[in-house]
Amino acid sequence: MIQTRALNAEVVRADFPILGRRINGKPMVYLDSAATSQKPAAVIDVMDDYYRRYNANPHRGVYTISEEATAAYEGARQRVARFINAGSPKEVIFTRNTTEAINLVRFSWGRANIGAGDGILLTEMEHHSNLVPWQLLASEVSARLEFLCIDDDGLLQLDALERQLDGIRLLAITHQSNTLGTINPIKAITDAAHRAGALVLVDGAQAVPHMPVDVQDLGVDFYAFSGHKMCGPTGIGVLWARRALLEAMPPFLGGGDMIKRVKLTEATWNDLPWKFEAGTPSVAEGIGLGAAVDYLTQFGMDAVRAHERTLVDYAMEKLQDVPGITVYGPRDPEVHGGAISFTLPDIHPHDLATLVDREGIAVRAGHHCTQPLMDRLGVAATTRASFYVYNRPDEVDQLVDGIQKAQKVFA
Amino acid sequence: MSDDLYREQILEHYKNPHHFGELPDADITQEGDNPLCGDVVTLYLKLDDGRLGDVRFRGRGCAISQASASMLTDLIVGKPVQELKTFPTKDLLEELGIQISPARMKCATLSVNTLRVALNGDAGEEE
Numbered sequence: 401m402i403q404t405r406a407l408n409a410e411v412v413r414a415d416f417p418i419l420g421r422r423i424n425g426k427p428m429v430y431l432d433s434a435a436t437s438q439k440p441a442a443v444i445d446v447m448d449d450y451y452r453r454y455n456a457n458p459h460r461g462v463y464t465i466s467e468e469a470t471a472a473y474e475g476a477r478q479r480v481a482r483f484i485n486a487g488s489p490k491e492v493i494f495t496r497n498t499t500e501a502i503n504l505v506r507f508s509w510g511r512a513n514i515g516a517g518d519g520i521l522l523t524e525m526e527h528h529s530n531l532v533p534w535q536l537l538a539s540e541v542s543a544r545l546e547f548l549c550i551d552d553d554g555l556l557q558l559d560a561l562e563r564q565l566d567g568i569r570l571l572a573i574t575h576q577s578n579t580l581g582t583i584n585p586i587k588a589i590t591d592a593a594h595r596a597g598a599l600v601l602v603d604g605a606q607a608v609p610h611m612p613v614d615v616q617d618l619g620v621d622f623y624a625f626s627g628h629k630m631c632g633p634t635g636i637g638v639l640w641a642r643r644a645l646l647e648a649m650p651p652f653l654g655g656g657d658m659i660k661r662v663k664l665t666e667a668t669w670n671d672l673p674w675k676f677e678a679g680t681p682s683v684a685e686g687i688g689l690g691a692a693v694d695y696l697t698q699f700g701m702d703a704v705r706a707h708e709r710t711l712v713d714y715a716m717e718k719l720q721d722v723p724g725i726t727v728y729g730p731r732d733p734e735v736h737g738g739a740i741s742f743t744l745p746d747i748h749p750h751d752l753a754t755l756v757d758r759e760g761i762a763v764r765a766g767h768h769c770t771q772p773l774m775d776r777l778g779v780a781a782t783t784r785a786s787f788y789v790y791n792r793p794d795e796v797d798q799l800v801d802g803i804q805k806a807q808k809v810f811a
Numbered sequence: 812m813s814d815d816l817y818r819e820q821i822l823e824h825y826k827n828p829h830h831f832g833e834l835p836d837a838d839i840t841q842e843g844d845n846p847l848c849g850d851v852v853t854l855y856l857k858l859d860d861g862r863l864g865d866v867r868f869r870g871r872g873c874a875i876s877q878a879s880a881s882m883l884t885d886l887i888v889g890k891p892v893q894e895l896k897t898f899p900t901k902d903l904l905e906e907l908g909i910q911i912s913p914a915r916m917k918c919a920t921l922s923v924n925t926l927r928v929a930l931n932g933d934a935g936e937e938e
Contacts, residue, residue: 747874748850749873750872750875766848767849810817
């Protein structure tokens with residue numbers, strides 16, 4: 401049983417060793433958690449402990465430390481399954497990251513189920529990781545790509561959704577935009593997609609770390625996310641899918657661990673979830689992800705979302721003090737997750753990011769792996785500030801001060 | 812080398828770029844871009860008896876990319892074309908006179924890479 405704990409950023413910060421760093425002589429203000437989150441000692445320690453005390457290949461050995469490694473790795477899968485309310489841990493496939501999880505669906509389910517003339521419906525705000533795999537599949541099988549557009553507030557335009565779903569086999573959509581912060585109405589869109597006979601894949605890389613996600617309640621078919629954006633390590637991600645789908649899907653990568661019986665010219669597949677996990681898995685990373693889930697669970701994801709919403713509300717208000725600023729994304733805080741993109745009239749985002757780095761502030765500048773979205777917004781790049789459990793309102797103040805200092809340099 | 816990435820001279824070139832504009836009778840027009848950050852520079856080169864008779868540039872992007880393009884035009888105008896085909900990147904970096912971090916190097920070298928594409932057909936080895 402995990403002890404519950406109030407989410408007080410001031411206290412929480414002490415859990416993250418890196419936040420004690422100074423950058424250019426200033427305390428580090430880390431506002432790039434949408435790219436990757438920082439890691440609490442609880443996560444770093446369990447990975448260290450695995451390597452120091454029971455490093456062994458899981459699922460193989462009958463000796464003590466291999467059994468310990470198997471128990472820890474599979475225990476992490478159970479934690480993840482509970483965290484997203486999966487029907488069973490068998491539905492939780494460990495991958496390298498969100499990108500690999502989406503590509504697993506492309507190669508396994510996609511190739512078997514999407515053919516010439518079939519439609520794949522995406523949105524203008526997709527990260528390249530939920531766009532390029534479908535471009536590749538579409539060109540391979542002669543499928544067509546369709547897109548849901550956004551309005552000027554960065555919200556999906558859904559008036560024509562039912563018509564756009566005509567002939568669609570798969571709707572692949574982000575839960576929360578990494579660039580705009582928009583939280584999409586997944587449940588409603590999924591209902592419409594299912595009525596039209598399409599399956600739904602959700603890129604949850606920006607959602608699972610920041611809000612409660614219940615895959616059964618959402619009703620989706622595939623859900624992908626990464627460990628490193630939710631206090632866990634890099635190199636571990638998750639594909640959740642309905643068991644019946646996974647049972648029917650052909651394997652993705654072939655090799656050890658994913659087989660049951662191998663003869664010289666044929667093989668049969670292991671049970672779920674291992675059917676989709678070829679080769680020695682990322683054991684330490686899986687265990688680290690389990691610890692990250694425990695870490696977030698002590699606060700509860702409603703508290704994490706509420707904390708970030710407070711920060712976004714505050715930042716949206718404070719950023720209005722910056723002369724000439726354009727802030728993108730939803731005005732309604734209810735559908736604006738913990739990432740804010742903006743541009744300034746006379747300062748390129750790269751110059752701004754370099755200048756605020758002098759103040760110890762880490763923000764992202766660029767296209768955020770959403771080049772089509774940049775085209776839609778009519779900009780080459782934006783600056784993005786993104787928040788997590790360890791950020792405080794005074795860090796927003798420091799960002800605004802840093803922006804105003806940069807404006808003086810360029811005045 | 813100065814540590815001040817945004818020293819006065821760079822900002823001056825950014826705000827009031829030299830040789831900014833187009834040459835309607837350019838012999839070579841070459842666009843270069845950094846798709847990853849969206850910096851764009853277009854060079855207009857007018858050749859005159861084996862020399863670079865005149866140069867203009869247009870562009871948009873960060874201060875480093877645009878100031879370095881402006882400085883480059885000062886360095887290359889009037890020079891023999893043969894010489895410019897192998898114009899050393901380090902000459903431009905010295906003119907910038909600041910420490911360029913690896914992340915910003917593509918911004919600083921966009922214009923000189925575009926010059927080499929204009930004169931040689933490719934940018935050659937990355938420096």
